[in-house]
Amino acid sequence: MNNEIKIKGILTPGKVISVTAIMCIVLVIVIVLSLVLGTADVTFKQVIGLITGAVTQDDPVRLIIFKIRLPRIILAGLVGFALSLGGVTFQALLRNPLADPFILGVSSGSAFGAVLAITFGLSFSLGVPVMAFMGGLLTIYLVMSLGARKMGMESSTILLTGVIVNAFFTAIIMFFISTSANDRLHTMLFWLYGDLSQSQYTQLLIIAPFLLLASIIIFSYAKHLNIITTGDEIASQLGVNVDRTKKIGLLIISLIMGLVVAFSGLIGFVGLIVPHLARMAFRSDHRMLIPVASIGGAIFLIAADTLARTIISPSELPVGVITAFLGAPFFLILLRKRGSQWSRS
Template sequence: MLTIGRWLRILSLLTVIWLITILICLLEGTEPISLSDAVGIFWAHLSSETGGAMDVGKSTILLQVRLPRVLLAGLVGGTLAVVGVTLQALLRNPLADPFVIGISSGSALGVVLSLLVGLNVFYWGLSTLPLFGFLGGLITLFSLYRLSQVHGKIFVQTLLLGGVILNAMLSAVIMFIAYMMDADKVMGIVYWLMGNLGSPDMKALAVVAVYALIGMAVLFGLGRGLNLLALGDETAVTLGLDAERTKRIAFFASALLTGAVVSVSGLISFVGIMIPHVLRMLIGSDHRLLLPASVLGGGIFLMAADMIARTLIAPTEIPVGVITALCGGPFFLYLLWRGKMKISNA
């Protein structure tokens, strides 16, 4: 049973690990920065002091390069994990994930099309790229929903298979569009599609954070509803839940979150599968705790993966999507094997 004390203890522990991960990722890189130097740089920045013994080069690396990138990795990882938790509850399938069922590819196509026709504009300081990513993901999700729905019931196997097929088709369309672009833009798009956090600034981070916080706030409010949906639609309705309304809101928020992160990070796979599974094994499946825990767990994982991508063969960077795929692929196969063993032992 979930109590306030247990909720606070688990989230406090994850928050401490999350903060330690941020610190390690800020200090490690091709140009290591000591803890004392980092403290001095932050103190000088916060107190508006200039000059002195502060290393300007290290200050630039820490504040303008690593800090935005580490925070973006934490935000993107947490967002993908939350969407994974939500989709797995809605579809009652442990393999559901924005990448696997094609939402990420739909969002990526929306972003690429908006760049192709020059629709990346700003209103009140907010980029429209996340909105086009949201529309692409929402259209993909709606198509899958309609394809797999028969007499008001969702056939999960059809949705997952349709997602895999749509994922392949949309990826082919994206690569075709990239092929038709100027040669100097092709490599940038290909690298972005492999999952790349790049060198964001604080403005880009703030833009994504606005969209992400809106979507997360909606999903956090659906914690009890997701608990009931995980029991089955009929049970949820019997217990007083408007199941279809809850699903629509959750799908809508999931598409918004996916579109926001894909617009800045490209296609990063398997975060939405691995983190929810690991956390369920550790803390249980109550979504009132699992959703906020996923934000922290996903952030911890992707920040660590990005640090590995930056340092493994430095100074060359590996796309972070490659690291997550190398971790997630075997985990995905393990889930399939475990499912097979359950069936064979039944």
């Protein structure tokens, strides 16, 4: 039978792959631009020269590019990728386009661990991330066991538990901040607003494989996520194992958030803005949304961090200040423009 109406909108693996490829090209361009920009003068030619191996060993530019800028850019990319992936996933699982990947309190738990570590003078290469990750794990355990045990995996219960746990840890953090010595205060505040300057290759090697694994697992649940956004009961009727999908999704993303926060501090708004833009461009099918938002998150955070380290050069801002500075007005404009259509994204 001939379909009298031709459908152009059906999603194919080919479409997903080609859009993902385009996003990757943009990502590479942004990385190269970000390598060039900075306090020390580096030219485009030098960067290309380094990549193609035309520049000699002991060139100071080489040091700046490979030891300082590149690891920081890669960290920004990985963190942005993770935050966006987390945003997309949580928004679907909690059926709320405005859910933040930090909403379950993982961030404040990690922050608690980090602030504790800074108070005791532990190092940024090991002590702070480990403590932050432990803090994140503690929160996940609390939220999952308190919020999700008896009542099944109901979204509002999980959300409420997250809010409460968040408030509790924030109180403890404030306690530590108000009683801490002055010299540590700056470090703490900088960390709390998101800091990518401590990046090292070893960290990247820890984050990258976990992130890759997490994104593959989440992507394999993309169709489940689509259906879960239309309601738990309906998803169950359509054959989705809702409880299992929620448990796996919440756990994986919380772990990734704990890991990422441990190395970068609290960088807000990425997990909100980028998925939102992706949804505006590609609607709500998560098979497209997950790769687009994740890579988009990497691009966005690399760009934001480049701004953070160049805008008041030679001094620099916490990257979280930039993302919030861009993010808040962005949302206000959207809110004004879209009004009651907000949730339609």
